[in-house]
Structure formats: structure tokens, C-alpha cells
Amino acid sequence: MKEVRVHGKGVTGPVGRWVTLAVWIVAAALLSVLLPQVGKQETNNAPNLTDGRPSVQAAAVAEREFASGADVPALIVWHKKGGLEDGDLEMIRKLAGQWTSSPVPHQTSVIPLHQMPAEALKAQLSEDGSTLVTPVFFDKNADTDQLKESVAELKKQTAELTGSNPFEADPGKEGALSARVTGPVGIQIDATGLFENADFALLMGTVLLVLILLLLIYRSPILAFIPLVGVGFAYGVISPLLGWMAREGWIVVDSQGISIMTVLLFGAGTDYCLFLISRFRQLLKHETDKGKALRAALTDASGAVAMSGITVVIALLTLLLAEYGAFRRFAAPFSIAIFIMSIASLTLVPALLAVIGRASFWPFVPRTQQMREERAAKRGKPKPAPEPAPRYRTGTLVVKRPGLIALVSVVCLAVLAGVSSQIKFTYDILSSFPSTMESREGYALIGSQFSEGELAPVKVIVDTGGRETELAEKLSGLPYVSRVSEPAQGQQNKQIVAYDVELALNPYSLEALDKIPDLRETANAALAQAGDAKAADHVWVSGQTAEQYDTKETGERDTRLILPVVIGLIALLLLLYLRSVVATAYLVGTVILSYFSALGLGWLVIHYVLGADAIQGSIPLYAFVFLVALGEDYNIFMISSIWRKRKEMPLRDAIREGVGETGGVIASAGLILAGTFAVLATLPIQVLVQFGVITAIGVLLDTFLVRPFLVPAITALLGDRSFWPGKRQLTEKAKLRG
Template sequence: MGRNNLLGKWVAGPRGRWITLLVWLLAAGLLSALLPSENGQEDNGAANLSASKPSVQAAAVAYEEFEGGADLPALLVWHRGSGLTDSDLRNIQELSAALTASPVPHQTGVPPLQQLPLESLKAQLSKDGTTLVTAVLFDPKADADGLKKGVDQLRKQTGERFGQDPFAAGADASDGLSARVTGPVGIRIDATGLFQNADFTLLMATVLIVLILLLLIYRSPILAFIPLVAVGIAYGVAGPILGWMAGEGWIVVDSQSISIMTVLLFGAGTDYCLFLIARFRQLLKKEQSRSAALRAALSGSSGAIAMSGFTVVLALFSLLLAQYGAYRRFAVPFAIAILVMAAASLTLVPALLAVIGRASFWPFVPRTPAERAERAARQGKPAPAPGKERRGWIGSLVVRRPWTIVLVSVLVLGALAAASTQIRFTYDLLSSFPKDMSSREGFELIGDKFSPGELAPAKVMVDSQGKDVSKLADDLRSQDYVSQVGEPAKGRIHSDIVSLDVQFAMNPYSAEAMDRIPDLRRAAEDALSQAGVKDAAEHVWIGGQTAEQYDNKTTGDRDTRVVIPVVIGLIALLLLLYLRSITATVYLVLTVILSYFSALGLGWLVVHYALGADAIQGAIPLYSFVFLVALGEDYNIFMISSIWRKSRRMPLRQAIQEGVGETGSVITSAGLILAGTFAVLASMPIQVLVQFGIITAIGVLLDTFVVRPFLVPAITALLGRRAFWPGKVREPSGDRANG
């Protein structure tokens, strides 16, 4: 308590408030001026898989042994509804010749279509003669921005060659020539572009939703801007720090993490601000001195704010244990942003409130009874009657019917959680794109006019060790999930290494194709074993987009098994240290876990039945878990802190009733704002963000309106003094907390 009073005296004091405000403004200004911004340090081509993963090892073998073996193909899908003309095909050949003579940025190769007779090129058309797929190969080490620069130059050359830009033509044009870029290059460019374009939109939408909700809840324009100003200044401090760390090579930031970090910072940051603001407003109705009220508010809420922030920071840092690159890239930027925001909530926000004072709540300024009476006297009005202490009906219901509350809550949440067992997952990024994206339109044309497996064939490579493996192609071709096997090619350095391009009989980005990677590997190993190659498993490599996707899944599954127990353990340890109660720690953690699975189940019902999605992105459960468990525990910490504090001077049941009532409005406000900020993601044209936003927003609302006001206090009421075990609480005589 002494330390909190010291902090309050400093940041809310006559001079300290101005110094605190000046320090934050100088920090944001100087850091922004001297250090690079995080947006300028984006690396959207960072690898998600380590060099030890099978698909990465296969890519290394392909790069070393086969010309263009590891290059990224940009598939150009040419289409004319009435049929491609000879003139179209000659233009395509001339474009191939131009790209051979003058490659675009990061281009590594292009098939010499100009050397083919026109009739040979016609043989590659779709059966109805409307569609042709050609390829341009790019450097696999190029990032998305570099690939986009190359493709943009390709489009420019195409427009000059054709006299029009077929990439701008509608894909469903009945007679005009259209072109689309798909395949690994097109997908990567479109994915990065969607996230980059989302940055500003997300920022503006998040600020707007927070501002509107604050105005509706508190009806004070000044108060509505205080959290936004604090978050903005905190962002001005955190952003350059992250940009500097990225510039030094200590961390990697990408457009996806920056987009979601913006939402998290405004949502969680506003919550922390409201914890203090709500307490300050309560005390202003009892304390005439605004400085004393602010110091008391900071003393009463700083522990919960610090604990909440620290919980989220540790949960986010646990992502450093993940092997999947996208998970690891979230850890440091998010944790630092929350750490800076928590510090701003404990210093900058009190300083702003100290400067503005009671006017922060204008036009509904909270006043003491004496101030209201004096104000009425000056206006010649009768003194207002003393306000009655409001007793929340939820708190009363919880202490009167705890068993009913617990049973109903558990049944409802349990039923929703059961729906999570029906979830189907996908690792197909293409399916999350809007239907009018170039890469998705091109893929659908390929699937309609050709075999969808042509989009991304798997590259099967084996080391024959000098044995005859001529039957390998036939063995692979005999598999029911394979539609076509290309001609074998020998390694340029080691001639014993043989490569075969294998096309799947289904969408190569689908879960069905991904699950066939182990089968494909076994088929190749069996063929090697039959040829007399010993230790066949060590001499098979499978590369390509489907194999990479399979490694993404297995790595993500491993990370889920590791990270989730660590997050639960860290949060449990922090709760134990803060509350000094094993019992409370156990049921607080269990209720948040139940809430998480309920959110996952209800989110699936919404995404699947309301939005028509067949599956959700495979990375969403882990992301949602880290955010929901860490953020959901914030509300429990804030409420249980109030109950613990009150239980020292009143019967436990009364403490529960008043604690629920005291924290109810602020937690409801905070929950609505946090859910609203995550719901902003649902307005984005990217399904992975839509699904993540919906599930996380649902989880926050369940915590806000079910777990925090009903389930947790009801369990506390049922346990009575045992809720403090092994700690002890001095209860006034007459308490019947154990009921």
C-alpha cells in the first residue's frame, strides 16, 4: 500500500503530473524521431518452419540438385470464354520470349514457350480450348514485396505486348481475354496485400468503435478521449522500440502481427484505463479532494492493473516456446506493447486525470453530497436527497442462489464447449481470401478447366543409391490420390537423386491432400525398399506447398501441446502469488478454460452455420487461447480483488454481493469495448481475421456476462472461507459464508 501511495503522490501530485505527462510525450516524440517505425521493418517473407522440417530439407535438396527445383512458380491463367485465339497464343509466346530476354525483378526462369510450334502449345489448352496455364519462376528467398514488384513489372510488359491489361479484365468475361496470377507467388502476394491494406482500416475502425462505446457508456466526450490519448501515446512509444528491435535483427515483425497488435493495444489498453477511471469516479462521490480520490483510486486498482498486465505479458512471452514462426513473431511485439500500455495506465492516465480533474466526467461530474448541497444552495434549489446505495441484483442473486447459478452456468457453457468437438480445421490460406482475389479466381479456373493438382504439385525426390528405381513412377501413379506423375529427372550434382513431380487428384491446399503426405512418403519408401535401398526413410524427400502445409500443421499441433500447459501454469502461478489461495487459483483457471472452449464451440456454430465456412483456420485455437485465457483472467482478477478487499471488513457473502456490484459496471464496459475491438476484425476481407475476431469477441462476452458476474462469485459463495485456503480471512461474527 505504501508503494502505491508513493506512486500516486508522484504521478498525481502538483508537479509530478506535469513531469509524468512531459516524460511520456518526450519519449513518444523522441523515439518516433530517432528510431525506425515497426511498419518500416516489416518482413512478410519470414520463414515459419525451421531448417529441420522435412519440407524445408526437401526444398534445400531441390535447390541444390534441380534447375528451378525450389523456385516459386507464378501460374499465369489465361482465359477467353469463346476460346483462346491464335493471336492470344502468339502474344503469350512473345511474352515468354521477352521475359527470357529481360527478366522481371526476382525472376529465375520461364519455360521457353516461344520455341514451341503453335500446335504444341494448343495441345496444352483445356479441353474446351478456353484456358491455358503458363508459369514464371521466382526466387524463393524473395519477400512478398519483391515478388509483387516482379509481378507488377510482368503485368506492365503484358499490357504493352497485348495492347491491353488482361489482368484487369473480369474473370467471367464471356469473350474478352483475362489473366490471373495464382500459385505460390500469387497466393503470397495476395495474402500480404490483404494484411498490409488492413493496417489503416483496422486502426481507424478500432479507434472509432472504442470512441463510440466510451461515449455511449460514460456520456462524456472528455473521458472518452483520455484512454485513446493514452493508448496513442503508448503506441508511439512501443512502435519505435519494436522497429528498432526488428532493425537490429532481434525480432521479426510482419503485417499480420502489427494488424492484430493494434486491436489488442486499444482493446486491452482501454480496459486498464477503465479499471482506474471507474474507481476514481466512485471515490469522487465521497472524497472532496480530487488528488486524494485519485491517489486512493490508484492505490486500490494498481495491483489489479499490474497483475492483469503481467498475466497477459507472460502468456504472450510463452509463445517464444513455439517452433512455428508466425507464433513466435507474435510473442515479443505483443508482450512489449502490453507492458508499455500497463505502465501508461499506472502513470500517464493518472497524470491526465490529475490535470483535468472532475471535468474529465463532464457533463455528468461526480460530486460529494456536500458539494451537491452547496451547488443547489447557490442555484436557489432545495438540497438533493441523499442517494441510496445501489445494490446490484446480480450480486444478490448470486449469494441467494449459488447452486442454481453454478449448475445453470456450467450446463450452458458445457453445452457450448461440447460443440467445439465438431470443429473442422483447414490450413488452406487460399480459401480465406475474398472470392474476387486474383489468386483465388485463377485457382478456381484451374480447378474447373484442368486438374486442381496442377496448382501446386508435390516434388518427390529419392536417393536411389545406385539401385534401379524405374518402378517408382508407376508405384506413385497407382495411388488413388494421385492424378498425374511427371517424367523423372536426375540430380545435376548427384545423379542417383531422382525427382518426380506428383499432382494430387484433389485441391493440393486442402486438408485431404495434406493428410496424404505421409501416404505419399510411405509409397516412395516402399518403392525404394523393394529396389534394395537400405534405410529407405532416410533417402526420401517430399517438397512443395502441400508438404509445407503438412509441416505447418504438425508443428502447430506440437506448439499447441507445449504452449497451452505453459500458459495455464504461468497464470496459475501468478494467481497463487497474488491471491495466496490454492482454491481460488484452481477455480479461476478452470472457469476461464471452460469459457475458452465455450467460445470455441459457439464461435464454430456462428462461423459454420451463419457464415457458411466449412472449416476454421488451424492457427486460430492457439491464438484465441492465449488471448482469451490471459485477458479473461483480467476481469476475474479485478473482481476477486474487490471481494478479497471487502472481506476484511464485512461478512464474505456481503463482500461478494458488493464486490460484484462495485466491479460490474466497469467490467461490463471494459468487456464490451474489448469485444468490440476484436469484432472489428470480423469486418476485414480475410477469413482468418474474421474467424479469430468472432471467436475472441464471443469469448470476451462470455467472460463478461457469464463467468465474471455469475459463475466465479457463485463458486466463491459456495466455498465460503475455503475459497481463501490455505490463506485465512478474518470474518466478522454472524457471517454465514459457508451456508
């Protein structure tokens, strides 16, 4: 194994410890004062699709040729159980006139209902006369905060005109006029609001969970705070650095990314700290000089910590290869955060331990046998018995029955991995929202009173070249289309026409997404039938459904590219670190198997326990990058111990002691990391709930099945072949024991 170690005199010495602490304190303070915090530099409406995607090209044509073709609508759903009355309709007409003559900020247009005859307006009502949908269009370049202010002004003017607030009224109450804002604008506002409201709760929940778990596991109040202090100072440096980079336009950050980064930082950061702390505690039982013990602990643990950090950073940086913006935006912030946290765990945390010393573990202070005897003598107590030698039950079991354990572990994981083939995916944004969210309530009213497709119609645009086509008839004849609008003529090119197509199903559902190629092919066929030899070049399909279809296609493309790249890079890093082709192969293989097992078990929990019909389509890639990178952390830490010990003892003894010595810290680290990701499951955002559940399950599988049983069992079965093509070099002590 190639040695990657830090020798700790510089950060743990009498002067170095205080210099290290001062550097971190000054850096965090100055950066926080001079640079903006990352939360102040969020961009929550950054485009996710590139200009080469068909829906983006179609949106550009719509923006050029049609007055409101590229504007985004807010759909106001008016509802009164028992039926809208003439007074209600007159109030809605007055609002339309007011918004036409005096638009709210960032509003581009509104349907001129005030110019419609009363009978024409009544014709727009639902069949039972209880519901009316009125769209208000906004500038597509307006950000979420601007849209939120604009919609708030709409609501304020409505309340002033009606003398009440229909946006707070219960839609189910008889005779009460209610209103809800949905459509793309309402969905965007609600989505951003969910993350904004979740940030503080997520941070507090994560900190409290880590603190409680550390107290329960180590029963030391001082020790429980040391990792949190390390993570806190690291965050104090990370946040302004990322904020500065975002302000300069080098990176883009959003609410979702910041939320997950916070969880990752506390979970992975605490793990790195525990790798060092656990080794320090072990050595304090054999070394009277705390400085020597700490330097030895830092030397022993630094290789695993550095390698673990590098593995996660490299895996996260592969997201730069993604075409989809949300994936790509994760790469730089996450990798920078882990890189800085790794540095903090190898500098700041050792400095804190050097200052506090053995008292870090109070009231259960680790001491050598000589120190225990001297302490007992001073207190007039009997000489304490030597501490019993560790029994290493798990390690002993593994080396006794490696074949059986490997077989049972592989079968269990393979069965769960097989379940992953049954997963159903969705790209439905609304399914991530709580049922009481305003935009989802409005959508539910539209779905129950009108066609669901009215929420987000698909715009089919064609360049007819002056030819007569039967496109409207062909579109209307499709079984999944409920209504096709009259053709709109292009403003610059009169030969370009557009049809708004309302689907007879949820426009955000996977079924609707699958209709986009058919709509495009229908338009192609209509143009070809009219004599257009290049029909495919003269058809554009835009709208939310088309964008989601391109999102699905882009995500699948990114997954096919990034998965093998991540596997290849991690395999290369392990090969350089372990210098063993065989060990690299089975370490990577077990983590991949664990990933698919996590997907399978996660699907069982999400589908049968939480009641979700499908999981969000972006989750498999997110989960893969995190689980493969983080899963290797524990393997690296354990294998490092086995590789180090096998130089001094027979391999099976090295496995027994390596598994035993690392078992406690990896179990506690795994519980903390899984717990931090599980905090995401408490949020009212399904995409984070599902990501949190799957990632937490994957971490637990790695912690309690793959790491303590499967990997050491395979190592025991392979014996010295595990080191191939490296050679095993035994010390004289190991030769005697062998």
C-alpha cells in the same frame, strides 16, 4: 491476497503530474523522430518452419540438385471463353521469348513456350481449349515487395504487347482474353496486400468504435478521450521501440501481427484505464479532495491492473516456446506492447486525471453529498436528496441462489464446450481470401479447367543409388494422383531423381495434407523393393502441400506444449497474488471452460452464420493465449474487490458489493474489448474474421456469464474455504456486522 499497489503521489502530485506528462510527450516525440516505425520494418516472408522439418530439408535438396527446384512459381492463367485463338497463343509465345531473353527482376526462369511447335502448345490447353497455364519462376529469397514489382512488370509488358490489359478483363465475358496470376507467388502477393490495405482501416475502425462505446457508456466527451490519449501515447512509444528492435534483428514483425497488436492494445489498454477511472469516480462521491480520491483509486486499482498486465505479458511470452515462426513472432511485440500500456495506465492516465480532475466526467460530474448541497445553495435550489444506495441486483441474486446459478452457468458453458469437438480445421491459404481476389480467381479457373493439383504440385525426390525403381508407376497408381511428370535428374548427384506429382484435389486442403505421409511411404516402399536398406533416409517430399503438412504438425506440437505451460504460469501468478489454492483452481478452471465454450459458440457462428466449412488451424492456439490471459483480467479485478471487502464485512456481503461495484466497469470494459476484436470480422481476411469472432465471443462469455455469475457463485458456495490455505482476518467492523 498479496498487495501489489502503486501509491500515486509521484505521478498525481502538483509537480509530478506535469513531469509525468512531459516524460511521456518527450519520449513519444523523440522515439518517433529517432527510430523507425514498426510498420516500416515488416518482414512478411519470414520462414515459419525450422530447418529440421522434412519439407525444409527437401527444399534444400531441390535447390541443390535441380535448377528451379527451389524457385517459387507464378502461374499465369490465360482464359478466353469460347476458346483461345492462334493469335492469343502467338502472343503468349512472344511473351515467353521476351521473358527468356530479358527476365524481369528476380525472375529465374520461364518455360520456353516460344521454342515449342504450335501443336505442342495447343496440347497444353484445357479440354475445351479455353485455358492455358504458363509458369514463371522467381528467386525464393525475393521478398513480397520485390515479387510484387516483378509481377507488375510482367503485367505491364503484357499490356504493351496486347494493346489491352487482360489482367483486368472479365473471365466470364465471351471472346475476351483474360489473365490472372496465382500459384505461390500470386498467393503471397495477395495475402500481404490484404494486410497492408487493412492496417489503416483497422486502426480507424478500432479508434472510432472505442470512442463511440465510451461516449455511449459514460456520456462524457472528455472521459471518452482520456483512454484513447493514453493508448495513443503508449503506441507512440511502442511503435518506434518495436521498429528499432526489428531493424536490429532482435525480433521479426509482420503485417498480421501488427494488425492484431493494434486491436489488443486498444482493447486491453482501454480496459486498464477504465479499472482506474471507475474507482476514481466511485471515490469522488465520498471524497471532497480530488487528489486524495485519485491517490486512493490508484492504490486500490493498481494491484489488479499490474496483475492483469503481468498475466497477459507472461501468457504472450510463452509463445517463445513455439517452433512455428508465426506463433513465435507474436511473443515479443505483443508482450512489450502490453507491458508499456500497463505502465501508461498507471502513470500517464493518472496524471491526466490529476490535471483534469472532476471535469473528466463532465457533464455528469461525481460530487459528495456536501458538495451537491453547497452547489444547490449557491444556485438557490432546494437541498438535493442523498443519492440512493446502490442496489447490486446481480450480487444479491448470486448470494441468494449460488447453487442454482453455478449449476445453470456450468451446464450452459459445458454444452457449448461440447460443440467445440465438432470443429473442422483447414490449412487452406486460399480459403482466407475474398472470392474476387486475383490469385483465387486464377485458382478457380485451374480447378474448373485442369486438375486442382496443377496449382502446386508435390515434388517427390529420391536417391536411387543407381537402382531401377518402379516409383513412377507406384505414384501414378495412387487414387488421389492425377499426373506424374517424367523424372528429372540431379545436377550434382545423378542418382537423385525427382517427380512432380499433381494431386487430383486441392493441394491446400486438409485431405491433400493427409496424403503427404502416404506419398513418402510409397517412395520408401519403392526404394526398399529395389534393395535400399535405408530407404527412409533417401526420400524427400517438397512443395506447398508438404510445407502445409509440416505447418499442421508444427502447430499441433506447439499447442500441446504451450497450453499446459500457459495454464501453469497463470495458476502460479494467481497463487502468488491470492495466496489461495482453492480460488486459484476454480478461477483457472472457469476460464478454461469459458475458452472451450467460446470455441463451440464461435464454430456455430462461423459455420452456420458465416458459412465457412472449417476454421484456420492456427486459431485455437491464438484464441487460447488471448482468452485465458484476458479472461483472468476481469476475474482478478472482481476478486480483488471481494478480497478487499471481505476484511471489513461478512463474505456474502463482500460478494454482493464486490460483484455490484465491479459489474459496471467490467461490463463496459468487456464490451469495448469484444468490440475491438469484432472489428477484425469486418476485414476481408477469413483468418482474422474467425479469430475476431471467437475472441469476441470468449470475452463476452467471460464478461456476462463467468465473471458476474459463475465465479462469485462458486465463491459463495465454498465460503471461507475459498481462501484456503490462507486465513480470513476480519476487522472489528466486520466482526460487528457479522
